[in-house]
Amino acid sequence: MSNTYPMEDLVSLCKRRGFIFPASELYGGINGFWDYGPLGTELKNNLRDAWWHDMVHCPPIGPDGDPLSIVGIDSSIIQNPKVWEASGHVGGFNDPMVDCRETKSRYRADHLFVIGNASGEGQLYAFVEDDEESYERASKLLAKYEKVDALDESYVTTSLIQLQPDDFARVVGPDTKEAGTLTEPRQFSLMFDTTVGATGGDDNKAYLRPETAQGIFLNFMNVVDTSRVKVPFGIAQVGKAFRNEVTPRNFIFRSREFEQMEIEWFCHEEDAPKWYEFWCDVRKEWWQSLGLTTGNLQMRQHDSDELAHYAKEGCGTFDIEYQFPFTAPGFGELEGVAHRGNYDLSRHGEFSGKKVNYFDQEKNERFVPHVIEPSAGLSRGTLALLSEAYTPDDRPSKVFMKFNPRIAPIKAAVFPLVNKNGMPEVAKNLYDDLRTKHVVQYDVKQSIGKRYARMDEAGTPFCFVIDGDTLDDNTITVRDRDTASQERINIDQAAAYLDEKLST
């Protein structure tokens, strides 16, 4: 079923029921940050734990019939700043950029020059460095504007970045006719700065990691040396990452602080396409196993022009995309499976001057492994689960959350049908028993209908009810969240019933 309800309805429910709140709401919020409430935290932790279980503790069966070998790490959010130079994050994305409001083009400020009257008056015409055509165009327009046949020494070329802020109103962009459409140069560093040490200063500048992946590459040799792993193998990590997004948008989909679940799968170059294909399949099936339906998931290969700097030399990137309510009928990225080649390990070897490679004893071969990276968004995954679960209905609550029982924040509720006649005591006993193994809730307040409704919005798959018959024959009812239908089971079977339902 596609998600066609308004996003606001889901956001409203998340607030109302304690899944997700705006961060710093008391102070008016802060753009791009969100807090997880009691139910949201359970949901996110369940997703994280399911991933860790299925990828690290009990990893998929490989093409040869044996389980894969994957180990976990937990690296620091702040690393030596040189890490981000080696990874390409500092160099490639720190340039001042200039936007054209008219044509929406974006230029690197240091690539733009302007030509104009040396008197400092009149319009300035911008052109792209080393672009003959662009220069010709600017020259012609300037000549026309100045009403001269040819440009002489009274017209000079200067770098755009040397202009004063006031000058930009006089600048005509490389592909516009109006002046003043170019913005002032802006830094587009998407990495968060921070300062290490109490004294501060530029020398102590560091960054909050923009991806968890680098922590894995940094520890590649440590893991190889200490964990008895052999290529091919994987290293997994879950953790926060930070990006100064230009436009945080769409609830927790694009936030400035978010969580990733990443695997770097290290293999021999000649096996890389095989593993790439393998991981695309495995990861898509995994999301499906959590209840994301086929129609809301799609695989999309990146075009060559949108590949990340690290993926250029590999065989590409596949996005696993989900149809969120705010993207429908389009899709938004949930996970990227990238072939990173051996870019990262090579770069760290180069920049550190240390040995970063692998020796295969059987083949007597030393090489830098290639990497397949299934990089999933934990925050985005949580949003996808919420989006998928949100189910408008004609029941009194008008909506219920159809979570897969495995990731549901609350697994079951225990109610006495009425708060008397010995029922509360029996219900309480059952609750005390179940709570030692599962997240369950006990509720005696108000009518049974309201209690069902509360659990529907929390997405609790099962409600156990102690009624009059329980006192006679030890049976209770189990009410199914999705169908509202009931069945009777023996009270002694409740725990086993839950175990069975949660394991499928």
Next chain:
RNA sequence: GCGGGUGUAGCUCAAUUGGUAGAGCGUCAGCCUUCCAAGCUGAAUGUCGAGGGUUCGAACCCCUUCACCCGCUCCA
């Protein structure tokens, strides 16, 4: 970053268009209740997003700012 919209109780919204805020639902308490937000009674909750201005007086008009939504842009 640009353009448009919105902001009032936990949620959804109202306030006769300048006279210092209400409803429904939810929540809580009590009664009642033998299966789906039932019924009865009662209660708590808002510096009307924030700051400034105009005015005798502002939720309402003006300015600034913040947040959220939509469309562009961006998304290593």
